[in-house]
Amino acid sequence: MKPIVNYYSQFDEWGRLDREPWEYTINLSFIKKYLPAGSAVLDNGAGPGKYAMELAREGHDVTLADLTSKLVETARSKAAELGLLDRFRGFHAADARDLSLFGDGQFDASLMLGPLYHLQGAEDREKAVRELHRVTAKDGWVFVAFMPRIRHLANSLRDPLNWKPNDTVRGLEAFAETGRFDHSDAGRFTGAYYFPVGDIVPFMETNGFGTVKLIGSGSIAAGMTGEQWDYWRSQGEEVSRRVLDLIMQAAEDPYNLGSSSHLLYVGRRL
Numbered sequence: 001m002k003p004i005v006n007y008y009s010q011f012d013e014w015g016r017l018d019r020e021p022w023e024y025t026i027n028l029s030f031i032k033k034y035l036p037a038g039s040a041v042l043d044n045g046a047g048p049g050k051y052a053m054e055l056a057r058e059g060h061d062v063t064l065a066d067l068t069s070k071l072v073e074t075a076r077s078k079a080a081e082l083g084l085l086d087r088f089r090g091f092h093a094a095d096a097r098d099l100s101l102f103g104d105g106q107f108d109a110s111l112m113l114g115p116l117y118h119l120q121g122a123e124d125r126e127k128a129v130r131e132l133h134r135v136t137a138k139d140g141w142v143f144v145a146f147m148p149r150i151r152h153l154a155n156s157l158r159d160p161l162n163w164k165p166n167d168t169v170r171g172l173e174a175f176a177e178t179g180r181f182d183h184s185d186a187g188r189f190t191g192a193y194y195f196p197v198g199d200i201v202p203f204m205e206t207n208g209f210g211t212v213k214l215i216g217s218g219s220i221a222a223g224m225t226g227e228q229w230d231y232w233r234s235q236g237e238e239v240s241r242r243v244l245d246l247i248m249q250a251a252e253d254p255y256n257l258g259s260s261s262h263l264l265y266v267g268r269r270l
Contacts, residue, residue: 022219026251027113027264028054030215031143034266035060039108040089042135045096045115049075056087063107065094067115097127102135109141113264117147120180120193129207136269142209144265149179149194150258151218197257200265209267213252218261220250 028051035041039060043052046064048071056062056079066072076091092101096115110132119125129144136142153176156166164184165171175181179194195203201211221229232243250256257263 026217042107042110056084063089065092069093099131105137110136113145133208140269146263213266215264216256216260217264
């Protein structure tokens with residue numbers, strides 16, 4: 001796991017979500033929609049805590065965990081800066097595959113918005129999702145992020161030199177078969193695993209979750225510039241709201257899933 005820690009110790013994940021606001025906006029909208037008021041929430045693989053801060057602000061009791069110690073400390077500092085420390089029940093450096101510092105059924109809801117696509121081995125992904133199941137209370141909500149294989153295959157076809165070794169047909173074929181990706185250029189995105197869209201629901205249900213929704217959080221609006229969005233905002237609050245409603249509706253369209261850079265699984269712990 002050292003490459004992941006090294007990568008995220010230097011990468012600005014908070015800034016990435018600011019630069020790609022639709023993923024954050026859509027995920028947060030659906031999390032808020034289903035999360036009961038005053039929940040005890042685990043944000044597992046929280047990074048610097050962008051989601052955790054908003055949930056704390058909403059009045060939830062949040063426990064934050066991430067593999068990268070530097071990001072855990074960044075999140076603690078951010079919570080202090082925002083005056084939210086009293087809403088947090090702890091900041092922990094923890095591996096998603098081993099959450100033994102938490103008790104069985106400790107949380108009303110659990111987020112895992114990153115770890116699964118960094119775990120390239122099937123056994124490691126099973127461990128992580130079993131731990132998620134263990135620490136979540138019966139009937140508790142879970143929100144889990146995936147990256148779809150077909151979207152990354154499309155990215156590689158369009159921009160092969162940016163996604164080496166998928167700049168060769170052998171590289172493309174190997175990726176399409178295994179879903180494993182390791183960037184050839186030093187310092188780029190860590191080793192990752194991309195799921196076939198059709199495997200996500202069975203994977204979660206086999207591991208003890210009941211499916212509520214699978215959402216395309218990489219929005220149809222993902223390519224919009226600030227100037228393009230300003231066009232709609234300039235037409236007033238009601239127009240902005242109605243356009244946002246259309247974007248949210250598109251996120252739930254199953255035909256949008258393969259084209260989305262990230263997917264959000266919403267389910268209940270059985």
